[in-house]
Amino acid sequence: MATFGNLSDRLAETFKNLRTKGKLSAADVDGTVREIRRALLDADVALEVVKDFTGKVRERALGDEVSKALNPAQQVVKIVNEELVEILGGQQRRLEFAKKPPTIIMLAGLQGAGKTTLAGKLAKWLAKDGHTPILVAADLQRPNAVTQLEVVGAQAGVPVYAPQPGNGVGNPVTVARDGVKYAQQKMHDVVIVDTAGRLGVDAEMMKQAADIRKAIDPDEVLFVIDAMIGQDAVATARAFQDGVDFTGVVLSKLDGDARGGAALSVASITGRPIMFASTGESLDDFEPFHPDRMASRILDLGDILTLIEQAQGAFDEDEARKMAEKFSTDSFTLDDFLGQMQQLRNMGSIKKMMSMLPGAGAMKAQLDNFDEREIVRTEAIIQSMTKAERTTPKLLNGSRRLRIARGAGSTVTEVNQLVQRFEQASKMMKTVAKGGMPNIPGMGPVPGGMGGGGGRGKPQPKKKGSKSGNPAKRAAENLAIASGEKPALGAGVSGGTGFGLGAGASGGSKKAGGPTEDEMAALQKMLGR
Amino acid sequence: MAERTPWSLSGALRGMFAKKLIDDETWDDLEDALIQADFGPSITEEIVADLRAKVARYNTTDPTDLHRMLREGLEERLSKLDSTLNLSARPAVVLVVGVNGVGKTTTIGKFAKFLRTYDRSVLIGAADTFRAAAVEQLATWAERAGAEIVRPQAHGQDPASVAFQTVQRALETGTEIVIIDTAGRLQTKGGLMDELTKIRKVVEKQTPIAEVLLVLDATTGQNGLTQAEAFIEHAGVTGLVLTKLDGSAKGGFVLAVQEKTGIPIKLVGQGEGINDLTGFTPHVFAQKLVG
Numbered sequence: 001m002a003t004f005g006n007l008s009d010r011l012a013e014t015f016k017n018l019r020t021k022g023k024l025s026a027a028d029v030d031g032t033v034r035e036i037r038r039a040l041l042d043a044d045v046a047l048e049v050v051k052d053f054t055g056k057v058r059e060r061a062l063g064d065e066v067s068k069a070l071n072p073a074q075q076v077v078k079i080v081n082e083e084l085v086e087i088l089g090g091q092q093r094r095l096e097f098a099k100k101p102p103t104i105i106m107l108a109g110l111q112g113a114g115k116t117t118l119a120g121k122l123a124k125w126l127a128k129d130g131h132t133p134i135l136v137a138a139d140l141q142r143p144n145a146v147t148q149l150e151v152v153g154a155q156a157g158v159p160v161y162a163p164q165p166g167n168g169v170g171n172p173v174t175v176a177r178d179g180v181k182y183a184q185q186k187m188h189d190v191v192i193v194d195t196a197g198r199l200g201v202d203a204e205m206m207k208q209a210a211d212i213r214k215a216i217d218p219d220e221v222l223f224v225i226d227a228m229i230g231q232d233a234v235a236t237a238r239a240f241q242d243g244v245d246f247t248g249v250v251l252s253k254l255d256g257d258a259r260g261g262a263a264l265s266v267a268s269i270t271g272r273p274i275m276f277a278s279t280g281e282s283l284d285d286f287e288p289f290h291p292d293r294m295a296s297r298i299l300d301l302g303d304i305l306t307l308i309e310q311a312q313g314a315f316d317e318d319e320a321r322k323m324a325e326k327f328s329t330d331s332f333t334l335d336d337f338l339g340q341m342q343q344l345r346n347m348g349s350i351k352k353m354m355s356m357l358p359g360a361g362a363m364k365a366q367l368d369n370f371d372e373r374e375i376v377r378t379e380a381i382i383q384s385m386t387k388a389e390r391t392t393p394k395l396l397n398g399s400r401r402l403r404i405a406r407g408a409g410s411t412v413t414e415v416n417q418l419v420q421r422f423e424q425a426s427k428m429m430k431t432v433a434k435g436g437m438p439n440i441p442g443m444g445p446v447p448g449g450m451g452g453g454g455g456r457g458k459p460q461p462k463k464k465g466s467k468s469g470n471p472a473k474r475a476a477e478n479l480a481i482a483s484g485e486k487p488a489l490g491a492g493v494s495g496g497t498g499f500g501l502g503a504g505a506s507g508g509s510k511k512a513g514g515p516t517e518d519e520m521a522a523l524q525k526m527l528g529r
Numbered sequence: 530m531a532e533r534t535p536w537s538l539s540g541a542l543r544g545m546f547a548k549k550l551i552d553d554e555t556w557d558d559l560e561d562a563l564i565q566a567d568f569g570p571s572i573t574e575e576i577v578a579d580l581r582a583k584v585a586r587y588n589t590t591d592p593t594d595l596h597r598m599l600r601e602g603l604e605e606r607l608s609k610l611d612s613t614l615n616l617s618a619r620p621a622v623v624l625v626v627g628v629n630g631v632g633k634t635t636t637i638g639k640f641a642k643f644l645r646t647y648d649r650s651v652l653i654g655a656a657d658t659f660r661a662a663a664v665e666q667l668a669t670w671a672e673r674a675g676a677e678i679v680r681p682q683a684h685g686q687d688p689a690s691v692a693f694q695t696v697q698r699a700l701e702t703g704t705e706i707v708i709i710d711t712a713g714r715l716q717t718k719g720g721l722m723d724e725l726t727k728i729r730k731v732v733e734k735q736t737p738i739a740e741v742l743l744v745l746d747a748t749t750g751q752n753g754l755t756q757a758e759a760f761i762e763h764a765g766v767t768g769l770v771l772t773k774l775d776g777s778a779k780g781g782f783v784l785a786v787q788e789k790t791g792i793p794i795k796l797v798g799q800g801e802g803i804n805d806l807t808g809f810t811p812h813v814f815a816q817k818l819v820g
Contacts, residue, residue, distance in 0.1 A: 038570050043751070111773065112746060143666045148665075230753075230778065235778075253629060255718075257752065281629075281659075
């Protein structure tokens with residue numbers, strides 16, 4: 001039990017056994033299918049979905065496409081992946097906006113699924129895209145849900161329509177209807193209606209939800225469901241589908257260690273697409289849901305695409321280009337080093353980013369030990385240097401180092417280590433830049449760590465960098481992933497190597513490999529361990 | 530006869546026990562029913578294997594016997610641990626922890642009311658300083674239950690300091706029972722879990738903690754076990770509270786939690802009303818679950 005934390009780990013284990021085989025017998029297939037069944041059940045995928053899924057996988061695995069394949073085991077992995085994507089809905093769907101504003105979005109779900117928080121996240125996300133959303137407080141049931149929505153709205157910088165105090169007072173249907181009218185008057189182009197949490201078996205409350213739906217005729221009804229939900233996902237999803245007929249699903253609390261189960265069940269049973277995922281407590285922890293990526297995540301291929309997008313958001317492209325130039329001309333300074341580190345921090349929690357990398361399952365323990373404050377310490381050291389010292393680290397003699405250590409509240413040893421790391425990194429970077437090998441603009445320091453790890457396939461951690469420098473048209477990226485190779489565009493292009501991931505999707509050969517630990521070490525070294 | 534609540538498994542089992550003889554289909558149905566009740570594949574296999582052995586031993590083919598054995602088996606497993614709340618200390622400090630959205634605040638409201646009906650004086654500490662309007666929500670419940678509340682002095686105040694002030698006030702006023710609410714946190718967030726350890730330490734400086742209750746949502750699946758393990762490690766959980774049993778989820782995973790961790794279920798919540806909280810009785814639970 002404890003050995004298999006989640007679906008990814010579990011399937012990885014199963015496939016490891018398969019991968020060593022050149023030929024699959026019916027017994028092998030049955031054994032694997034049984035393991036998949038258990039893994040899926042342990043991951044809380046609904047029983048009927050599991051039965052259906054394993055049935056399909058078994059049938060295909062015994063068919064010609066596998067027995068004739070060069071590597072049958074890989075073929076099975078591919079089948080599982082395809083079937084997962086199929087269930088999860090294949091393509092990503094976007095919000096549909098009304099032709100004539102306002103677009104009305106209604107939220108529904110069980111108690112504690114995270115509707116109110118999600119309302120804030122959605123509003124903030126829409127506002128960032130140039131919309132002018134308004135929140136409507138139609139949860140008049142739970143004590144102070146209205147207050148909570150007001151606070152969330154204030155945090156998101158979005159107005160809240162809350163005519164009723166809540167706590168059992170007021171009629172949610174009326175509030176919802178008035179809310180929409182109010183939005184029309186005030187020219188808001190999106191209305192988000194938060195409703196009370198309700199149980200699928202509570203006929204009266206389901207009727208109320210249906211009444212709200214009828215009264216406001218929403219363009220989208222989003223069903224918010226906790227990623228940790230168990231077998232009851234089926235009953236609940238059906239009840240809500242019958243009751244309010246939702247148009248899309250939002251998966252909340254996806255930042256926990258429960259992944260996949262509920263997503264698979266709900267998507268498969270209701271046929272409604274999962275549109276968004278909510279991944280943390282801050283209002284920014286919200287992203288469109290990508291079915292193909294989720295399938296990869298389940299298969300432990302990591303969530304590279306999401307990572308790329310985050311990195312792209314955080315890194316400044318001009319910055320990255322400048323950096324690339326600096327590398328090649330040897331004018332890379334400690335200041336730049338610091339700048340990069342700060343950019344890296346902008347990207348959000350490093351732990352979170354790293355957990356999206358392939359093979360992260362195996363790294364989990366190390367991730368837990370990883371201390372993000374290392375970065376802060378490194379920053380402190382660099383900031384304790386004078387301008388001159390930062391541009392010309394050669395100046396740093398013993399007494400200067402002692403002064404810096406005191407100023408940063410650390411020891412001379414730590415200062416020494418940092419300087420050494422920096423030198424290594426800039427040297428490495430220079431070679432790389434000149435040699436035309438994968439150049440990682442945003443990400444100078446990494447290669448330093450890489451030196452230790454050596455070899456291809458290593459560069460993974462710095463993948464983030466690669467994206468950054470890479471104007472990386474998403475389409476191209478997608479293609480790359482699909483075909484397993486990385487197109488080389490422009491100046492700052494990364495090597496396909498680590499990204500072999502794409503190949504992983506079809507081959508599965510990538511994960512569970514040895515390098516993960518080295519990569520970790522490399523990354524830690526770079527971050528100042 | 531137990532009433533047929535939507536929560537009960539009896540619906541799923543009815544067809545199976547209505548048959549004349551136990552056959553292969555019976556076993557398949559039983560396994561499916563248990564898995565759908567979130568018992569998880571391991572426990573389900575155990576239960577089914579155990580029942581198969583019993584059926585073979587007693588040489589019975591009557592589904593009614595199987596039904597009875599299932600109920601008794603579940604009851605026996607559930608009643609292995611003592612589910613009595615230990616609140617004899619004065620003040621008895623109860624810390625309530627759990628992941629987001631399981632119903633911690635609601636449970637506290639109901640628990641306070643429960644204690645008030647026995648005429649105990651209750652002081653509630655609003656140490657969930659993180660979630661928007663959590664303090665107000667708790668205050669509403671406290672008012673309904675007739676309990677006192679200690680609020681944080683500022684938004685985002687260190688929860689440990691709120692906990693400290695609450696206990697301090699209880700010591701000054703001689704309040705019998707102190708209940709401390711904490712912010713919901715996913716068990717994967719290391720920093721937040723450490724915060725719990727800190728709250729514990731700070732409270733223990735003044736008085737021992739009587740109970741640490743972990744609130745689990747019945748709709749949760751196998752992840753409940755991971756949650757329990759993490760919270761036990763960081764918060765020293767002494768009892769479980771199972772909430773939202775008024776829905777269609779069966780919460781079978783608590784059996785696994787109870788057995789793997791040795792922490793007993795102490796309370797069950799069955800609705801949003803203030804009186805919808807009861808002590809945990811294995812007999813009643815098994816009876817209702819299996820019918």
